[in-house]
Amino acid sequence: MAHLLLIAHAPLASALKAVAQHTFPSCTAQLSVLDVAPEMSADEVESQARALLASAGADEVLVLTDVFGATPSNAAQRLLGEQVRMVSGVNVPMLWRTLCYSSEPLDALAQRAIEGGGRGIAPVTSPDKS
DSSP states (O other): OOEEEEEEETTHHHHHHHHHHHHOGGGGGGEEEEEEOTTOOHHHHHHHHHHHHHHHTOSOEEEEESSTTSHHHHHHHTTOBTTEEEEESOOHHHHHHHHHTTTSOHHHHHHHHHHHHHHTOOOOOOOOOO
């Protein structure tokens, strides 16, 4: 089972974990979060992320970040390797999808995250009032 690490601008990571705990309380044991404060450097974020991964002791990790190119994403890219994947643009449907399928192989889980995140985006129009 892959471990999930959520790295995002504070307080988004913690808020998303709270949403996950509300909806899937039994699935959040494999979820770690790192809220990135405005004053944190990418080096500091990377160091804290590595410490979280070490304490999780997981063989495979999927890292979810909020915005590609921002500090959380830049630090997360330094973690990438054979057993670590990253998907940027996290939203609630993406997180729920990864929690529900965390037993899948890492590459399949990353694909599920992308699909879940995309399916969670939909235009909403007002009902026809004719």
